[in-house]
Amino acid sequence: MTREGFAKAGRVLASLLLAGLVGGAADEAAPFDTEHWRKVFARPDHMPTPADNPATPEKIVLGAKLFEETRLSGSGDMACSTCHQADLSFSDGVDRHIGHDGQPLGRRTPPLWNLAWGLSFFWDGRASSLETQAMAPIENEREMAGNLQTALRELGADPQMHQAFAAAFPDDPAVKQDNLAKALAAFQRTLISPETRFDRWVKGDDKALEPDEMAGFALFVGKASCVACHQGWRFTDEAFHDIGLPSEDRGRGPILGLKAADHAFKTPSLRERVWSAPYMHDGSLTTFEDVVDHYAKRIVQRPTLSADLPQRIELSTTERAQLVAFLNTLSSDDPPRPASLPPRTMSWGTNAEAVATSxxxxxxxxxxxxxxxxxxxxxxxxxxxxxxxxxxxxxxxxxxxxxxxxxxxxxxxxxxxxxxxxxxxxxxxxxxxxxxxxxxxx
Ligand code: HEC
Ligand code: HEC
Missing domain, CATH: 2.60.40.420 (Cupredoxins -  blue copper proteins)
Structure with missing residues (x-):
């Protein structure tokens, strides 16, 4: 990871810590503490943005346009939104998208909700910021197979695009790679999942969840230990875990050059997942029922299995149904539309009190x-x-x-x-x- 990547992710993290959004969730089995869990899962009141790419309305408008822009692809018929479709939680509804060469891609298209809070990107975390991530699919031979320089020349020759770039980057209006990446990233940060019934419960409405959904939530944070990894309002710890899927994909391991991280993938958010089936990095599980069954019994034994994964969970048929009922409360009833939160610039290191110790x-x-x-x-x-x-x-x-x-x-x-x-x-x-x-x- 680059130093810039560290610093950027650090700034975001500092703000998360400030807002009390990460950590502190995976406590031992304790009686269900309503107030505690309401705090752990409370939504933030702002959207983090990096200091070197502030969110402006003009930039977000440009980013949204570019997200739909087919001129970024080699064949001129594919945009980001071809795979990241708004009505499917910015995913594509298939296990693996068919690439340019007619073969399925290596991994499933992930939904794009709440990435403003992300610390690393892709299933294996190989990109350290949304700005660096955006260039990868454009030039990927199997995805958009575009040529960045050609695409930028073409966009630059379009007066409307030229104008949109000028409005978004008044100090440096060029149609260039850096600005393209910044606009795409700024737009994607606005993809904030809207409040669902679960959030109404978090805000204090005891009647927002049905009894079986409540029972599912108690299992999620209790016996089933899901909260060990799916923590905070986004339901992710941003960490990499091997959860024992049979896939041969080594995930994080090769990125770190570390066998101990083989088969580990970034914990996905669980927001608006009703709209983004199938599940997992390989799209191998079709329904929430399949997912819960996986955790309950199908785990492949491997030395790399996450220490946060319970060795064995006994879940009755009723309990499995309750967990599924709870997972459903994290999704909207209709295809979700992004919520809006005011942006706040992140600063790193202001809150950490340094101690003289080695x-x-x-x-x-x-x-x-x-x-x-x-x-x-x-x-x-x-x-x-x-x-x-x-x-x-x-x-x-x-x-x-x-x-x-x-x-x-x-x-x-x-x-x-x-x-x-x-x-x-x-x-x-x-x-x-x-x-x-x-x-x-x-
Ligand atoms: C051909 C389908 C396809 C297209 C087109 C595509 N993506 Fe993706 N996208 C994927 C797949 C597959 C992954 C996961 C790859 C991996 O993790 O190795 C992904 C991952 C991502 C991620 C990481 C999300 C996360 O949770 O870490 C972001 C952000 C993203 N894409 C944005 C974009 C943008 C912006 C564009 C347009 C410039 C784009 N994608 C075009 C299929 C696509
Ligand atoms: C050890 C950490 C860990 C625990 C514990 C855990 N998960 Fe996961 N979860 C993950 C990771 C990592 C993935 C992605 C794995 C992959 O694709 O290889 C995932 C994927 C999922 C998905 C699919 C999301 C998507 O968009 O593909 C769902 C749903 C899910 N988990 C629900 C649960 C439930 C319910 C429990 C409790 C029974 C649970 N998880 C326990 C780490 C964990």
């Missing part, structure tokens, strides 16, 4: 403390006192570090011989962030 814990997938100050020459020791495998990574300035698989009980040490600011993350759980300031020797 030892950091990783319990409950959190670096603690989250910000440290070291002296030049001092080594940072990061202890895995968690139940999960981690992958400590640092990228720049002028330094990189990769712990490979850091098993529970392992400690890694990173030496710093240059002053500066460094961001440390876990490659498997990118929501884990540690900010390191190395002070010069006086």
């Amino acid at each position: 030892t950091v814990s990783q319990k409950d997938r959190r670096f603690s403390p989250g910000a440290v100050i070291l002296k030049v020459g001092e080594a940072l020791r990061i202890l895995n006192d968690d139940t999960r495998v981690h992958n400590v990574r640092l990228d720049g300035p002028g330094k990189s570090f990769n712990s490979d698989a850091q098993n529970p009980g392992d400690t890694v040490a990173i030496g710093f011989d240059q002053p500066g600011h460094y961001d440390v993350i876990c490659g498997i759980h990118p929501e884990m962030r540690l900010s390191v300031d190395v002070a010069p020797v006086p």
Whole structure:
């Protein structure tokens, strides 16, 4: 991941932490605590936007236009919206889209809701921002098979497009790659899933959910342990897990160069999923019933299985139906239309209080403390006192570090011989962030 990627994702994360939106959900089995869960699943009141790509109405309008733009594809007949269709939760209703060469693509088209809060993109998290993500499908031979330079020339020659770019980027009106990426990203950040019946319950309406749906929610956060990974109002921890699907796809593993992350995929949001069947990275499960059956009994045993996945869940037929009933409450009754939230620019590092210590814990997938100050020459020791495998990574300035698989009980040490600011993350759980300031020797 690039340093820019770290910083960007970090800014978003800081705001999530500020808003209390991540973490704190996967507590041990406790009696159902209504107020606690209402807090854990509360929706935010703003949409995060990065400082270097503020959301303006003109940019969002341009992004929406580009999302439908077939001139971005090699054959001139495919747009982003060909695969990401509004009425299908910005997915396409098939297990795998047929690519340019007539063969199915490697993975299912994911829905695009709530990506403004995303920390990494694609099923395997290989893109670090929506801005960098957008260029991939355009030039992908099997997807849009476009040529960016040709497409930009063609768009630039269209007076209406020219005008739309000028309105969106008044300081730098060129029809160029950077602006194209920014506009597409700004538009996609506005795809915020609307409130559903579940949100009415979260806001205090006890009658918003039927008794079997409530029972399903209690299972979701209780015995079935779904909340270990599907947490917060978007129902994702943004982390990578192997949930034991039979697919041969190695997912996150090759991206990190880490066998321990093989078969791990990004936890998908569960919002508006009624509209985006079939499910999973390979589209292999057709219904919510199939999904619940998978968790209850079909899990493939592999050394890479997520530590957050319950070994065995006993669910009766009634309980499975209740879980499915609950999943349905996270979707709209009619094809959903994006909700609107005011944008707020993210800033990174303002809230983390730095501690002068050289030892950091990783319990409950959190670096603690989250910000440290070291002296030049001092080594940072990061202890895995968690139940999960981690992958400590640092990228720049002028330094990189990769712990490979850091098993529970392992400690890694990173030496710093240059002053500066460094961001440390876990490659498997990118929501884990540690900010390191190395002070010069006086
Ligand atoms: C041919 C079908 C197709 C087209 C056209 C297409 N996509 Fe996708 N999109 C996919 C597939 C398949 C994936 C998942 C690929 C993966 O994870 O390896 C994906 C993933 C994504 C993601 C990541 C979502 C997430 O949850 O991480 C975003 C964002 C996205 N596409 C936006 C776009 C944009 C913007 C365009 C137009 C420039 C576009 N897509 C064009 C099929 C398509
Ligand atoms: C260990 C983390 C973890 C746990 C626990 C977990 N999930 Fe998932 N869930 C995931 C991941 C990761 C995926 C995507 C897997 C893939 O495609 O390979 C997923 C996919 C899904 C999907 C499909 C979403 C889509 O758009 O494709 C649904 C629905 C779902 N989970 C519901 C549940 C329910 C219900 C439970 C509890 C019985 C549960 N999950 C427990 C991590 C988890």
